[in-house]
Amino acid sequence: MNRLKERYLRLDALPTLFCPGCGNGIVQYAAIAAIDKMGIRNDIACVSGIGCSSWIPCYLNLDVMHTTHGRALAFAQGLKLARPEKQVLVFTGDGDCLAIGGNHLLHACKRNIDLTVVMVNNHIYAMTGGQKSPATPKGVITKTSPGGNYEEPIDGAQLVICMGATYVARWTTAHPVQLQKSIEAGIKHKGFSFIEVISQCPTQSGVSIYGVKDPAYIMKFFKENSYIYKEGMDEPKNKIQCGVLKHDNDQPEYIDRMEARFK
Amino acid sequence: MEIHINGPRPQNGRKVILQGNEACAKGAIYAGCRFFAGYPITPSTEIIELMSSEIVNVGGTFIQMEDEIASACAAVGARWGGKRAMTATSGPGFTLMQETIGFAAVTETPVVIVNVQRGGPSTGQPTMSSQQDIYQVKYGSHGDYEIIALTPSSAQEMYDFTIRAFELSEKFRTPVILLADEAVGHLREKVVIYDGERKIRGGHRNYVVSPQEDFYMGNNSLVEGQLHDEEGKRIGHLAPKSSDFINSINRKITNHIDEIHDIETYLMEDADIAILAYGSVARPALNAVKTAKGIREEAEEKWKKLRFLKGLLKSKALHENPYSHLNVGLIKVNAVWPFPDNEIRRLAEKCKYVFVPEMNIGKYYKEVERCLHHSKVISLPKIGGEIHKPTEILDAIAKEVEESE
Amino acid sequence: MKISIDTACCKGCGICINICPKQVYARSKIRNRYGTAMPEPIKENECIGCKLCERLCPDGAINVEE
Numbered sequence: 001m002n003r004l005k006e007r008y009l010r011l012d013a014l015p016t017l018f019c020p021g022c023g024n025g026i027v028q029y030a031a032i033a034a035i036d037k038m039g040i041r042n043d044i045a046c047v048s049g050i051g052c053s054s055w056i057p058c059y060l061n062l063d064v065m066h067t068t069h070g071r072a073l074a075f076a077q078g079l080k081l082a083r084p085e086k087q088v089l090v091f092t093g094d095g096d097c098l099a100i101g102g103n104h105l106l107h108a109c110k111r112n113i114d115l116t117v118v119m120v121n122n123h124i125y126a127m128t129g130g131q132k133s134p135a136t137p138k139g140v141i142t143k144t145s146p147g148g149n150y151e152e153p154i155d156g157a158q159l160v161i162c163m164g165a166t167y168v169a170r171w172t173t174a175h176p177v178q179l180q181k182s183i184e185a186g187i188k189h190k191g192f193s194f195i196e197v198i199s200q201c202p203t204q205s206g207v208s209i210y211g212v213k214d215p216a217y218i219m220k221f222f223k224e225n226s227y228i229y230k231e232g233m234d235e236p237k238n239k240i241q242c243g244v245l246k247h248d249n250d251q252p253e254y255i256d257r258m259e260a261r262f263k
Numbered sequence: 264m265e266i267h268i269n270g271p272r273p274q275n276g277r278k279v280i281l282q283g284n285e286a287c288a289k290g291a292i293y294a295g296c297r298f299f300a301g302y303p304i305t306p307s308t309e310i311i312e313l314m315s316s317e318i319v320n321v322g323g324t325f326i327q328m329e330d331e332i333a334s335a336c337a338a339v340g341a342r343w344g345g346k347r348a349m350t351a352t353s354g355p356g357f358t359l360m361q362e363t364i365g366f367a368a369v370t371e372t373p374v375v376i377v378n379v380q381r382g383g384p385s386t387g388q389p390t391m392s393s394q395q396d397i398y399q400v401k402y403g404s405h406g407d408y409e410i411i412a413l414t415p416s417s418a419q420e421m422y423d424f425t426i427r428a429f430e431l432s433e434k435f436r437t438p439v440i441l442l443a444d445e446a447v448g449h450l451r452e453k454v455v456i457y458d459g460e461r462k463i464r465g466g467h468r469n470y471v472v473s474p475q476e477d478f479y480m481g482n483n484s485l486v487e488g489q490l491h492d493e494e495g496k497r498i499g500h501l502a503p504k505s506s507d508f509i510n511s512i513n514r515k516i517t518n519h520i521d522e523i524h525d526i527e528t529y530l531m532e533d534a535d536i537a538i539l540a541y542g543s544v545a546r547p548a549l550n551a552v553k554t555a556k557g558i559r560e561e562a563e564e565k566w567k568k569l570r571f572l573k574g575l576l577k578s579k580a581l582h583e584n585p586y587s588h589l590n591v592g593l594i595k596v597n598a599v600w601p602f603p604d605n606e607i608r609r610l611a612e613k614c615k616y617v618f619v620p621e622m623n624i625g626k627y628y629k630e631v632e633r634c635l636h637h638s639k640v641i642s643l644p645k646i647g648g649e650i651h652k653p654t655e656i657l658d659a660i661a662k663e664v665e666e667s668e
Numbered sequence: 669m670k671i672s673i674d675t676a677c678c679k680g681c682g683i684c685i686n687i688c689p690k691q692v693y694a695r696s697k698i699r700n701r702y703g704t705a706m707p708e709p710i711k712e713n714e715c716i717g718c719k720l721c722e723r724l725c726p727d728g729a730i731n732v733e734e
Binding site for chain 2: 010012013042043045047058061062063064065066067068071074075076077078079080081082083086103104106107258262
């Protein structure tokens with residue numbers, strides 16, 4: 001087994017319940033690599049909600065809270081406020097974070113509370129068997145949109161930028177090194193950090209969105225159909241916008257503001 | 264009304280006038296509550312208002328969350344961060360908190376949730392009192408779990424029971440619900456409060472199924488909402504282990520009812536009619552017993568004497584007590600859940616009648632009826648938001664006794 | 669470079685085969701515990717040690733060491 005994962009996984013809980021080729025394992029590696037590089041193993045706790053992506057931290061040999069659907073951010077805010085000096089890493093998915101947990105996301109962004117959120121976006125409700133999610137692209141056929149999805153998808157990263165998150169990045173599973181660096185930067189950043197990871201779900205959304213089940217093909221598609229955002233650039237259309245979309249160190253963080261108020 | 268609370272009480276108490284809700288907040292601070300997350304809702308808002316200033320003075324954290332779901336979640340999250348946590352709400356918010364109560368029960372998180380009841384269903388009667396949530400407290404969240412619920416009937420009890428709620432939640436590592444109602448929450452009374460912080464022992468390992476440590480202690484805790492074993496590993500797919508787990512989290516409470524139950528009695532020694540009441544209805548119930556037995560309050564005596572001196576004595580003092588034939592006593596249940604079967608059976612076994620006045624359509628009496636086989640259990644429901652009058656209770660008793668004799 | 673692939677972890681998704689810039693891997697006839705065909709490092713000497721396969725293996729089955 002991989003030496004790094006061996007040190008960080010709960011070996012008795014393996015194998016993971018992820019399907020072959022699932023992007024969650026790649027995100028898991030990036031998170032472990034970031035935590036290992038920063039050497040903060042005992043100073044970080046992971047919180048997650050419900051869904052495939054919320055299973056990522058359950059295999060990590062760290063302090064982990066696997067909570068109810070959509071509420072990961074609410075639990076994480078309580079945990080962070082109880083121990084402001086420690087770090088909290090939240091794993092969530094597009095359904096967990098943008099649908100049922102949407103309100104908690106908006107308010108966590110608004111507070112600019114020092115959390116790092118990794119939202120794994122596979123564009124579908126995968127754990128329940130492939131129903132449409134708030135991020136499902138238009139026209140995609142899923143189990144609950146048999147004639148093609150006719151709702152506009154939510155762009156998670158743009159949403160949190162509007163709501164006042166201060167570190168926002170988007171990567172795909174085909175950008176593992178950049179993803180790891182963004183997770184590191186997000187943890188270091190004092191304020192609300194949101195990292196969206198466009199991920200493949202070979203089982204549920206592979207055929208309906210990309211036309212194939214092969215995870216390697218989908219990852220190649222990500223690589224070829226994405227661009228790295230730079231401020232002021234001429235942005236190509238119909239491509240996935242990747243990169244650090246916002247990094248604002250000037251906004252005061254929630255706990256700092258709270259402490260300043262009461263001192 | 265004298266109240267009893269387990270364990271020694273400190274001696275440095277001072278008397279203040281407080282509203283029930285304020286007493287609850289003060290009690291929480293004294294019990295070491297250092298995290299409060301809440302969302303304003305009538306009639307519990309005074310708790311969140313007072314907490315927002317008081318908890319900061321003792322180095323705690325206050326946050327007003329976006330809804331009651333998030334408030335309960337944040338309290339549970341903070342408890343895993345090592346801070347004793349509480350939230351307060353009323354009926355509609357309590358409904359939203361149910362999923363987190365289930366989560367706290369299954370993950371064995373000690374957390375105190377205050378429900379200052381108002382009339383329901385739905386938005387219902389925001390400013391009126393009720394006891395309609397008595398079953399929701401026990402059965403609100405899905406799945407098999409046991410809950411501890413305490414019902415205060417005075418501002419002093421709001422203070423004392425809040426402290427006891429923290430003690431019980433830490434001892435049994437379970438969510439504990441303080442089931443107050445609007446009448447108690449908004450009642451201003453004399454309360455004896457204490458300075459400093461009460462030492463509450465946590466971590467009674469015998470009661471705990473999955474002994475996860477608080478976070479950031481280097482223990483790699485796994486707090487898991489799915490059914491899990493001692494190490495937090497999921498066992499939901501294994502039927503025998505799951506059955507053991509469910510039994511364990513239920514039995515840690517049902518096997519220790521004798522440590523949890525809290526019943527006060529008044530003149531029950533030779534009574535053949537019992538009034539069983541909880542929460543604010545225990546007050547008119549106590550008054551009803553006193554009226555029937557001709558026991559007057561001290562203040563009432565003084566007032567009567569004054570009237571006598573003024574030569575106005577024509578009134579009630581000379582009238583005969585119409586309820587003197589009723590040999591009544593009071594059973595006041597302070598911890599409504601888990602239902603104290605044995606204790607109620609022991610206390611009421613000689614009674615011919617047990618009357619259960621409550622501010623709902625008649626709910627708790629069903630539990631009493633189930634438990635008592637030889638007594639006639641009669642419900643005295645009152646809905647609409649008003650509390651029972653003592654004479655209402657006595658009239659109903661007199662009528663029932665007369666009809667059946 | 670020494671490449672080892674864990675039979676117990678590999679789920680046979682084939683990401684490593686397709687993503688390796690030097691085409692070190694090929695599908696073999698060895699079956700993993702799920703019964704699917706495992707990759708095999710057929711050109712181990714051409715490995716440049718970029719460790720992309722390590723990062724992109726969802727199940728942590730690959731270990732690349734010097």
